[in-house]
Amino acid sequence: MGPQAITNPKEGVIQYQLEFEIDHDIDCPQFAKLNGWRSYLHRLGLIGQDPVRYDGLGYGNVSHRAENDAFVISGTQTGHLPLLCREHYVLVEETDVQHNYLKARGPIPPSSEALTHAALYLASDHIQSVIHVHSPLLWQRASQLSFATTPEQIGYGTPAMADAVTRLVQKESEEEGVIAMLGHEDGIIVYGSDVEVVGARLLKAIMEAHQFDEHYFK
Numbered sequence: 001m002g003p004q005a006i007t008n009p010k011e012g013v014i015q016y017q018l019e020f021e022i023d024h025d026i027d028c029p030q031f032a033k034l035n036g037w038r039s040y041l042h043r044l045g046l047i048g049q050d051p052v053r054y055d056g057l058g059y060g061n062v063s064h065r066a067e068n069d070a071f072v073i074s075g076t077q078t079g080h081l082p083l084l085c086r087e088h089y090v091l092v093e094e095t096d097v098q099h100n101y102l103k104a105r106g107p108i109p110p111s112s113e114a115l116t117h118a119a120l121y122l123a124s125d126h127i128q129s130v131i132h133v134h135s136p137l138l139w140q141r142a143s144q145l146s147f148a149t150t151p152e153q154i155g156y157g158t159p160a161m162a163d164a165v166t167r168l169v170q171k172e173s174e175e176e177g178v179i180a181m182l183g184h185e186d187g188i189i190v191y192g193s194d195v196e197v198v199g200a201r202l203l204k205a206i207m208e209a210h211q212f213d214e215h216y217f218k
């Protein structure tokens, strides 16, 4: 099958222009580690799907850098699945953030938030993995936990969000970090030099949030 142009599907999820080619044989770097973390985060409810939250849409996604600025990311609307396999991951080969454009190949189209992941990989060569979760616990305590934040008026999956995260990463000039997207309810992004580093950073943030609450309510 040749490339398909998919332009802003009406499902209200994918907001970028996607050039997509079906391919069941893409390479998934660090697949076992990435997918292991994804399963764990699903069990914790940080990735998932809930009929009473976010209009019932799936939420959360994970990615890992491939060659150059390409990356592998979990596919769109896979949040409800407890376990993913290689057929649920897709390679984003090219991105033009300014023009809201992605070119991808894989068994299914990429997550609706792939543009934000792309911006992070483009912002720093040190970033090898990005995890996006939904956590009311972390999101509501973003300022106490000193997370970098994107402004309330910037929505998810948009070029404006991509620009905002690029600026934050360049400003922080750190190899790992946590960003709270104030314009995307409960939206948290963690990035770093390795999947394990990113997962550990996320768990550390959760521990700190709980510790803050214990301290606060004493």
Ligand SMILES: [Zn+2]
Pocket (backbone or CB within 6 Å): 059, 060, 113, 132, 133, 134, 156, 184, 187
């Ligand atoms: Zn999200």
